[in-house]
Amino acid sequence: MTKPIADELTRTRLEDGAESDPVAHDAKRGKVAKPKRKRTVTDEKILEVKDLHVTFSTYGGTVQAVRGVTFDLYKGETLAIVGESGCGKSVTSNAIMGLIQQPPGKITSKGVHFKSKDLTKLSKKEMRKIQGVDISMIFQDPMTALNPTLTIGEQLTEGVKQHKNLSGAEAKKRAIEMLNLVGIPNPEERLKQYPHQFSGGMRQRIVIAIALICEPELLIADEPTTALDVTIQAQILDLFEEIQAKTGVSIILITHDLGVVAKIADRIAVMYAGKVVETGTKREIFYTANHPYTKGLLNSVPRLDLKEEELVPIDGTPPDLFSPPQGCPFAPRCPFAMEVCAHVYPEPTHLSATQKVDCWLQDERAKKLIEDGAFAH
Amino acid sequence: MGRYILKRFLMMLMTIFIIATLTFFLMHAVPGSPLETERTTNETIQANLEKFYKLDQPLYIQYFDYMKSLATFDFGPSIKDPNRTVNELLERGFPISFELGIITIIIAVLSGVLLGILAALRHNKLLDYGAMAFAVIGISIPNFVMATLLIQQLAVTWDIFPPATWKSPMHMVLPVLALATGPMAIIARLTRSSMLEVLTQDYIKMARAKGIKPVRIVFRHALRNAMMPVVTIMGTLLAGILTGTFVIEKIFAIPGMGKYFVDSINNRDYPVIMGTTVFYSAFLIFMLFLVDIVYGILDPRIKLHKKEGDV
Numbered sequence: 154m155t156k157p158i159a160d161e162l163t164r165t166r167l168e169d170g171a172e173s174d175p176v177a178h179d180a181k182r183g184k185v186a187k188p189k190r191k192r193t194v195t196d197e198k199i200l201e202v203k204d205l206h207v208t209f210s211t212y213g214g215t216v217q218a219v220r221g222v223t224f225d226l227y228k229g230e231t232l233a234i235v236g237e238s239g240c241g242k243s244v245t246s247n248a249i250m251g252l253i254q255q256p257p258g259k260i261t262s263k264g265v266h267f268k269s270k271d272l273t274k275l276s277k278k279e280m281r282k283i284q285g286v287d288i289s290m291i292f293q294d295p296m297t298a299l300n301p302t303l304t305i306g307e308q309l310t311e312g313v314k315q316h317k318n319l320s321g322a323e324a325k326k327r328a329i330e331m332l333n334l335v336g337i338p339n340p341e342e343r344l345k346q347y348p349h350q351f352s353g354g355m356r357q358r359i360v361i362a363i364a365l366i367c368e369p370e371l372l373i374a375d376e377p378t379t380a381l382d383v384t385i386q387a388q389i390l391d392l393f394e395e396i397q398a399k400t401g402v403s404i405i406l407i408t409h410d411l412g413v414v415a416k417i418a419d420r421i422a423v424m425y426a427g428k429v430v431e432t433g434t435k436r437e438i439f440y441t442a443n444h445p446y447t448k449g450l451l452n453s454v455p456r457l458d459l460k461e462e463e464l465v466p467i468d469g470t471p472p473d474l475f476s477p478p479q480g481c482p483f484a485p486r487c488p489f490a491m492e493v494c495a496h497v498y499p500e501p502t503h504l505s506a507t508q509k510v511d512c513w514l515q516d517e518r519a520k521k522l523i524e525d526g527a528f529a530h
Numbered sequence: 531m532g533r534y535i536l537k538r539f540l541m542m543l544m545t546i547f548i549i550a551t552l553t554f555f556l557m558h559a560v561p562g563s564p565l566e567t568e569r570t571t572n573e574t575i576q577a578n579l580e581k582f583y584k585l586d587q588p589l590y591i592q593y594f595d596y597m598k599s600l601a602t603f604d605f606g607p608s609i610k611d612p613n614r615t616v617n618e619l620l621e622r623g624f625p626i627s628f629e630l631g632i633i634t635i636i637i638a639v640l641s642g643v644l645l646g647i648l649a650a651l652r653h654n655k656l657l658d659y660g661a662m663a664f665a666v667i668g669i670s671i672p673n674f675v676m677a678t679l680l681i682q683q684l685a686v687t688w689d690i691f692p693p694a695t696w697k698s699p700m701h702m703v704l705p706v707l708a709l710a711t712g713p714m715a716i717i718a719r720l721t722r723s724s725m726l727e728v729l730t731q732d733y734i735k736m737a738r739a740k741g742i743k744p745v746r747i748v749f750r751h752a753l754r755n756a757m758m759p760v761v762t763i764m765g766t767l768l769a770g771i772l773t774g775t776f777v778i779e780k781i782f783a784i785p786g787m788g789k790y791f792v793d794s795i796n797n798r799d800y801p802v803i804m805g806t807t808v809f810y811s812a813f814l815i816f817m818l819f820l821v822d823i824v825y826g827i828l829d830p831r832i833k834l835h836k837k838e839g840d841v
Contacts, residue, residue, distance in 0.1 A: 250739055284741030292739075297732040302754045302829055311750075312740045347830040363740065 200226040203263040218244040220427035231404040233414040236424035289364035293376040295356035299348035306344030331362040354385035426482035433508035564609040605805035616805035627786035638713035646721025668715025677708035725756040
């Protein structure tokens, strides 16, 4: 696909608006979600991750799980990190959250700045003052994320009691507020119950309530809807939007579900083999994706507007992160791979103020090749 | 809950009944009788004695008579020591045996769990290896060997603790140590492995992400979940400690119940055999019942009873 045609396609799709917008169409369920979304994304950077590397030493060798991830997060926005299993998205979030056990893990970076603090330089004790207070995390599987032997009330209140020095009664009041916020009926009675007395969707609401009880500024959601069925997924995503509108929290959403991304993300970072290969706003990624991997990812999602089109899987498998390739990790699977791709990792190309892509196809010399018809197949 | 306890109680009675019956017939199947001695006794006296103790009756009559007196908690008189009833022996011996057993259990559980936690938290470090080496030694050495070693070193050579009898806390140290080492080692190993497993669970990761203090994570979040396997083997350990007390009491000359139990079997003192066996089994069954209750307290998912409308 050459660039001008891609642009053309984009324009027509954008003009068609919501009706043929595959993304918005897919996301709409029952209620119209748009009007209640009165969020304000500001220019204030809340999180700056620079060249983050995470490796794990194992008996089989060293896994380079994250290999130089750089991204910024602004106050009040939702950044989705997408990519297939094992691409390092969860490890990235765990590293930010301070949940990597060292050893066997090892984190190196040019700084992971949350507001003014470099999270990688904090002691465990200093980190605990941030965990759950300024940065909270929501886990993938609500069935295992709650302690089966403690009441919901205790799991909700222990954080505020420790961090904000609230008394038992104050903490309980706060917990009831939170359960109301996440939509759990009869909060007062529910506090005395144990996790096994709740359904999966309810438990995820409780996990969210626990994450939000100290009013964090950053919420990291690691595949928060993967373990839930589709109707509950939609409810939980609505809840995220509602909470963001109310509290102005910034969200990092880790997912491999592009439907989820389309619904609530502002910006998207696409990860592959431990690297962020492309970042951009939601529109940019969905309509003017430039990295062959992003395109492949989008082509492998079913679309409602194009009936004839078959799903195109990406051939091959991701590289072995015990010995990652020296060039672009996607090169062996890339239909446009050139000689250089196998040897040198491309420098990022800024396509707009918000879109950035790591691909040799953006190089002037490659563009010339495209014009000459080198990829005419 | 009430219904559950009632049900369990009836089952316990049933178990005791079966144990009593089995013991009764096994005991009579063993050759010899309480009245046999090395001296030759006058045949008339022998016959009179048998008549007095109703040993001349057919076995089934003896059985029914015994069961009747058992139902009234009357274990009858000792044949070898006619001045005492079995009830008196139990009253005198049991408190001492109970003291020895209960102190042993408390020491074994507390130190075993603590050692297990420390080993798990220092996984694959020196402390872990040290604790586990110690545990293997503890499991491998039988308590009677341990007892003799302790007496030799701490009582005879170094003269720190008294070597025998049961009078003061100082007297208790060696027998308790000898009896507790094995169970403690088993509990330590079990706590370590289940603690290691629990510490990798999502809810522990979540507690960390909440910034909860490590002490609270270990004791409030992890320990309760990690204790389940330990509670499970408590039943077996209790039985082990119970039989261990027989040996330990003998070695340390502790006037507990174990002495009567062992002697009665050698002497074929039928009422004492029956009395001590039934009493010990009743006690063990009751302890197992307590273990089951502890299960329900530790893990709210385990329900001992079903309420109407529960999900």
